[in-house]
Amino acid sequence: MELRRRALEALCLADPERKALQTLHMHSRQDFSIDPAAELAAPAGILLPGHPERPELRPHTEMARRSPATPLGRAVLIHAIAHIEFNAINLALDAIWRFPRMPEAFYRDWLQVAAEEAKHFQLLRAHLRSQGHDYGDFPAHQGQWTMCEKTQGDIVARMALVPRTMEARGLDATPQIQAKLRQVGTGDALAAVEILDVILREEVGHVAIGNHWYRWLCARDGLDPETHYAELTRRYAAPRMRPPFNTQARRAAGFSESELRWLEQS
Structure with missing residues (x-):
């Protein structure tokens, strides 16, 4: 199989379980070829990404917040994170097929990310089912995919504003979510904390991959990565990063001290 076409x-798959399983299968086989020069196009009449009829997709401003102190509130929270992970599968797959003429390591890195995101989605969906719910039971928003669409013609912007901006927000938010769940202290809340431990550890690696390829592209194109990042956030109206920041995780993911200072100051 050729990896970019399979990605x-x-x-394009709408069924979330099939999408997760096919992504994990691609990663497990490792017997694919890679054609970096292929100019691919989405099939006619198919909107990307493929997604199921449910959950209902709404603007993020219309998303209701519920306290994780209640079982329903925790289900809504885990559902929101599951949707983020489902979108993250799509984001990684999109990077594989959309951008030609990159080193083979680029495509292998994003396949690894896609497989780990698929695993995260499966863990969260299984947890939801154990609580009498399922993916699709609650509304969700497409904030991550919106930035993916904005940057579809600019691989430098994609690496800057999806993994090291949108996904890096998860490094900051996850410890806060875990603290609230630990405070609840019920068995399902503590089980969710353990799942989030796995996700946080692996998301550090995903953001690190984004940082690596962003800097590689900047070096290739003669761009200063820090000043160009500030320009890209303005050009594409990236969401403002809000403290508190998980500086330990961000350092582990490859953010420089000057980048961390810029975040705090901006």
């Missing part, structure tokens, strides 16, 4: 096929 596009997986991206």
Whole structure:
């Protein structure tokens, strides 16, 4: 199989379980070829990414917040995170098929990310089911995919504003979510904390991959990565990063001290 074409096929799948399983299968086989020069196009009549009829997609401003102190509130919270992980599968698959003429390591890195995101989605969906719910039971928003669409013609912006901006927000938010769940202290809340431990550890690696390829592209194109990042956040109206920041995780993911200072100051 050719990896980039298979990634596009997986991206088109609407069924979330099939998408996760096909992504994990691609990663497990490791017997694929890679054609970096292929100019691919989405199949006619198919909107990307493929997604199921449920959950209902709403603007993020219309998303209701519920306290994790209640079982329903925790279900809504875990559902929101599951949707983020489902979108993250799509984001990684999109990077594989959309951008030609990159080193093979680029495509292998994003396949690894896609597989780990698929695993995260499966863990969260299984947890939801154990609590009498399922993915699709609550509304969700497409904030991550909106930035993916904005940057579809600019691989430098994609690396800057999806993994090291949108996904890096998860490094900051996850410890706060875990603290609230630990405070609740019920068995399901503590089980969710353990799942989030796995996700946080692996998301550090995903953001690190984004940082690596962003800097590689800046070096290739003669760009200063820090000043260009500030320009890209303005050009594409990236969401403002709000403290508190998980500086330990961000350092582990490859953010420089000057980048961390810029975040605090901006």
